[in-house]
Every structure is written in structure tokens, then in C-alpha cells.
Amino acid sequence: MSPSSSIEDFERVLRKSENIVVVAGAGLSAASGIPTFRDAGGLWRGHDPATLATPSAFAANPSLVWQFYHKRRGVALAAQPNPGHFALAMLCEPAHLRVVAPRAKSFTLVTQNVDGLSMRARKDVHKRQVERGSAGSGDVASPHPLYEMHGRVLDTICTACGHREHNGSSPLCPSLGDASLENADNAQSIALEDLPRCAQCGGLLRPGVVWFEEVPHHMDQIQERVDAADLCMVVGTSSTVQPAAGYAYDVGENGGTVAVFNLQRSEGDEYADFLFLGPCEDTLPRILL
Ligand code: BJW
Ligand code: ZN
Incomplete structure (x- = not known):
């Protein structure tokens, strides 16, 4: 029926x-x-967002995944x-x-x-x-x-000590605020030490969201x-x-x-x-x- x-x-x-x-x-x-995930125009620099929202994507290319989430954090911060x-x-x-x-x-x-x-x-x-x-x-x-x-895109989690916190500042670190990255076609990579780091232990931070293969x-x-x-x-x-x-x-x-x-x-x-x-x-x- x-x-x-x-x-x-x-x-x-x-x-x-x-x-x-x-x-x-x-x-x-x-x-x-x-933007939604699966509608037309959902690509970010030619990447399907679903391929970036995985632990393996972050392990393979944390710079690319952080640039994707930096953009998403900006959109969330501006939204009502x-x-x-x-x-x-x-x-x-x-x-x-x-x-x-x-x-x-x-x-x-x-x-x-x-x-x-x-x-x-x-x-x-x-x-x-x-x-x-x-x-x-x-x-x-x-x-x-x-x-x-x-989870929340404005939260961060430390990959070393597990510390989770809300952080509504943008950019999270100077390298992500570099304007020349904005128009790049993903060729530019940020060094690991210049990505967001934990204030408690110095470990690499990740976005506080649930990726595929993780438990919600x-x-x-x-x-x-x-x-x-x-x-x-x-x-x-x-x-x-x-x-x-x-x-x-x-x-x-x-x-x-x-x-x-x-x-x-x-x-x-x-x-x-x-x-x-x-x-x-x-x-x-x-x-x-
Ligand atoms: C409007 C509108 C308007 C537009 N008004 N409408 C094979 C079979 C089955 C399952 C699996 C499988 N292989 C792997 C899995 C599991 C996997 C999964 O489901 N994969 C499928 C893709 C096959 N799931 C997981 O891995 C999850 N974990 C898990 O299962 O753990 C195991 C476990 C579970 C329970 C207990 C114990 C263990 C984790 C899933 C995490 C998803 N993460 C993401 C990214 C979050 C971070 C980020 O934002 O970057 O979450 S993926 C992405 O998809 C995001 C979304 O929340 C999620 C759902 O998308 P959503 O919201 O439906 O968006 P769209 O774009 O798809 O749809 C928008 C809709 O809105 C459309 O219908 C439009 O028409 C409509 N719309 N404008 C009304 N104005
Ligand atoms: Zn830490």
C-alpha cells in the first residue's frame, strides 16, 4: 500500500x-x-565525502582529511x-x-x-x-x-591520550588557515607536526565525529x-x-x-x-x- x-x-x-x-x-x-552527503554536487575537491570519513583515510592522509574537516567546521560555525x-x-x-x-x-x-x-x-x-x-x-x-x-564536527579527539573537547575556533592551527590551500586541488600536504595537536599531550588530534567502521x-x-x-x-x-x-x-x-x-x-x-x-x-x- x-x-x-x-x-x-x-x-x-x-x-x-x-x-x-x-x-x-x-x-x-x-x-x-x-551540504548533504549523497546529493548532486556532494564532491569536495573531487573526493566523495564518504571516502574521507573513514579511519583508514585519516591514517593514510591526515592532511587531506583535516583540510576537508576544516572546511566543514567553517560551514558549521557560520550556520544557524x-x-x-x-x-x-x-x-x-x-x-x-x-x-x-x-x-x-x-x-x-x-x-x-x-x-x-x-x-x-x-x-x-x-x-x-x-x-x-x-x-x-x-x-x-x-x-x-x-x-x-x-558526534560533533566542532569537537576534537586526541589520537594519543583520547582527550575529547569542544573547540569552536577556526582555523584550529595556522597551517589550516593558509589561504593558498583553499583553491588547491589537494596537491598541497601539511606536515604532520603542523596539523592540530593536543594541548594536553601534543598528540595528533582528529575530528570528533564517527567515521565508517566506528561504533556510533x-x-x-x-x-x-x-x-x-x-x-x-x-x-x-x-x-x-x-x-x-x-x-x-x-x-x-x-x-x-x-x-x-x-x-x-x-x-x-x-x-x-x-x-x-x-x-x-x-x-x-x-x-x-
Ligand atoms: C531533504 C532536504 C530537505 C535534502 N528536506 N529532506 C554493508 C551493509 C550494511 C552495513 C554496512 C555494510 N558495510 C558497512 C556497513 C556499516 C556502515 C554502513 O552503514 N555503510 C553503508 C554505507 C553500507 N556503518 C558504519 O560503519 C557505522 N558503524 C557501524 O555500523 O558500527 C557497527 C556497530 C553498530 C551498532 C552497534 C555495534 C556496532 C558508522 C557510520 C558512521 C557514518 N558517518 C558519517 C560521517 C560522519 C562524519 C562527517 O560528517 O564527516 O555520517 S557518513 C555520513 O552518512 C554521515 C551522515 O550522518 C550519514 C547519513 O547520511 P544522511 O544524513 O542520510 O545524508 P544523505 O546525504 O545520505 O541524505 C540526505 C537526505 O536528505 C536525502 O534523502 C535528501 O533527499 C534529503 N533532503 N534536502 C528534507 N530540505
Ligand atoms: Zn592528548
């Missing part, structure tokens, strides 16, 4: 859902100016959350969730994105709720959890929420990367409802009961707020 695009029917499902999981991907941040991030951040607020999904006992936002925009939107929205709460009737409940399962973060907590979910919303992801791609399948197999929000048909449609085609920065606020 082809999936429904009826907003009224989806609102009815929301109203009776008890445990809701959202699985978000690159399409959620597209309107914030962050869009209405799609804010609509999901509103659902993280217990007071708003009660309005759209009055029976909901849990809400979990899982993002594959490393740009930190969902976290920023959630913090902004919560801060506003607290300001309103302190002006009104008092305490505001903590927001529902957000799991950044593929918060796996146990996410799987527990997925196993309990009766509604899974799949937002702006091609649903091609595991384990995130399997969550909608799990919810569907357990008898739950799957709703896909995407610009176009995707692998996630296979299990979809609802399909809302269009930019999620339009569809999410329209349907959820």
Missing part, C-alpha cells in the same frame, strides 16, 4: 502515540546551508538552525509535546548530523521556555533527550527508545547508513507507525505509513507546530 500524506490522519496518530522517536539526517540542515530544527526542538519541550501528543510518555530526537544545530535549537527553545516559566507559573521540565549519534555514540540508549517506540519520524535522511537506517524498520516490525519527511523518495519509504514530500523546514513546522 502506498504511504498516506494526510496531515489529519498523521495528527490522529500523533495524538495516540506514547513513545516517539525521530531519526534525522543531513536534509534537516540543508536549509541552514550545510532553521525552522525544521526549531519544530523538532519544540517537541523536545514536555509542555509543547503534551499539546500535539497528549499521551506521549517519551520523545527522543536522534540525529546523524554533526553540525550541532539541533542541540543549539533545543537550547534556544528551552531557554525561552524557562524565561516564560519564571515570568509565569514556575518550574519548566527538562527537555526530552537528543542523541548526536555521529549512545547506541544502547537509542536502541532502548527504538524498541519501545510506537511512532518513528524519519527526517531528511537517505536511510542508507547503518545503524540509523534500521531504526524505522525496527519500529515498523514492532507494529509502530513510520512517517518519512524528505524532499524525495528514499530507502526509508519502504516501511513508511506516512510520506510527507517537500523541504522539511516547511513540512515539519506546518505539521508539528
Whole structure:
């Protein structure tokens, strides 16, 4: 049966859902100016990003991989959350969730994105709720959890001592700020000692993201929420990367409802009961707020 695009029917499902999981991907941040991975024009200096997002690529050519992530860090630093991030951040607020999904006992936002925009939107929205709460009737409940399962592009991890930290400065070291690298066709290599180094031990830093062949973060907590979910919303992801791609399948197999929000048909449609085609920065606020 082809999936429904009826907003009224989806609102009815929301109203009776008890445990809701959202699985978000690159399409959620597209309107914030962050390129997706697998759409046209996704190449960086002729490289498929997926071939750079591996431990073996970093081991073979840390200079090339750091130049790729330097560029990505700059894009993330310049970006602002869009209405799609804010609509999901509103659902993280217990007071708003009660309005759209009055029976909901849990809400979990899982993002594959490393740009930190969902976290920023959630913090902004919560801060506003607290300001309103302190002006009104008092305490505001903590927001529902957000799991950044593929890490954060603005974090660094030391390959020697394991120290992880947030570092929002750019460039991370003078060599990455060298303007002549910007237009190079990848021929220029930065010496190992001139790449970002750990302030604690001097070891080589790597970006704080989860590459292919690595285990994503918060796996146990996410799987527990997925196993309990009766509604899974799949937002702006091609649903091609595991384990995130399997969550909608799990919810569907357990008898739950799957709703896909995407610009176009995707692998996630296979299990979809609802399909809302269009930019999620339009569809999410329209349907959820
Ligand atoms: C819009 C829109 C708009 C646009 N509105 N929509 C063979 C079979 C099965 C699995 C494997 C296999 N071989 C290897 C694996 C495992 C592997 C994997 O899945 N590989 C596949 C490619 C085959 N997975 C892993 O290695 C993972 N680890 C793992 O499995 O560990 C084992 C384990 C698991 C669990 C427990 C114990 C052990 C790790 C995966 C890490 C992925 N890392 C990356 C890079 C992060 C760092 C960085 O950013 O550089 O994560 S890869 C990249 O893909 C990134 C993304 O988060 C991820 C998903 O991409 P996403 O978000 O779906 O983006 P796109 O571009 O693909 O899609 C965008 C979508 O948006 C499109 O559909 C558009 O239409 C849509 N869109 N604009 C709405 N405005
Ligand atoms: Zn270190």
C-alpha cells in the first residue's frame, strides 16, 4: 500500500502515540546551508565525502582529511538552525509535546548530523521556555533527550591520550588557515607536526565525529527508545547508513507507525505509513507546530 500524506490522519496518530522517536539526517540542515552527503554536487575537491570519513583515510592522509574537516567546521560555525530544527526542538519541550501528543510518555530526537544545530535549537527553545516559566507559573521540565549519534564536527579527539573537547575556533592551527590551500586541488600536504595537536599531550588530534567502521555514540540508549517506540519520524535522511537506517524498520516490525519527511523518495519509504514530500523546514513546522 502506498504511504498516506494526510496531515489529519498523521495528527490522529500523533495524538495516540506514547513513545516517539525521530531519526534525522543531513536534509534537516540543508536549509541552514550545510551540504548533504549523497546529493548532486556532494564532491569536495573531487573526493566523495564518504571516502574521507573513514579511519583508514585519516591514517593514510591526515592532511587531506583535516583540510576537508576544516572546511566543514567553517560551514558549521557560520550556520544557524532553521525552522525544521526549531519544530523538532519544540517537541523536545514536555509542555509543547503534551499539546500535539497528549499521551506521549517519551520523545527522543536522534540525529546523524554533526553540525550541532539541533542541540543549539533545543537550547534556544528551552531557554525561552524557562524565561516564560519564571515570568509565569514556575518550574519548566527538562527537555526530552537528543542523541548526536555521529558526534560533533566542532569537537576534537586526541589520537594519543583520547582527550575529547569542544573547540569552536577556526582555523584550529595556522597551517589550516593558509589561504593558498583553499583553491588547491589537494596537491598541497601539511606536515604532520603542523596539523592540530593536543594541548594536553601534543598528540595528533582528529575530528570528533564517527567515521565508517566506528561504533556510533549512545547506541544502547537509542536502541532502548527504538524498541519501545510506537511512532518513528524519519527526517531528511537517505536511510542508507547503518545503524540509523534500521531504526524505522525496527519500529515498523514492532507494529509502530513510520512517517518519512524528505524532499524525495528514499530507502526509508519502504516501511513508511506516512510520506510527507517537500523541504522539511516547511513540512515539519506546518505539521508539528
Ligand atoms: C531533504 C532536504 C530537505 C535534502 N528536506 N529532506 C554493508 C551493509 C550494511 C552495513 C554496512 C555494510 N558495510 C558497512 C556497513 C556499516 C556502515 C554502513 O552503514 N555503510 C553503508 C554505507 C553500507 N556503518 C558504519 O560503519 C557505522 N558503524 C557501524 O555500523 O558500527 C557497527 C556497530 C553498530 C551498532 C552497534 C555495534 C556496532 C558508522 C557510520 C558512521 C557514518 N558517518 C558519517 C560521517 C560522519 C562524519 C562527517 O560528517 O564527516 O555520517 S557518513 C555520513 O552518512 C554521515 C551522515 O550522518 C550519514 C547519513 O547520511 P544522511 O544524513 O542520510 O545524508 P544523505 O546525504 O545520505 O541524505 C540526505 C537526505 O536528505 C536525502 O534523502 C535528501 O533527499 C534529503 N533532503 N534536502 C528534507 N530540505
Ligand atoms: Zn592528548
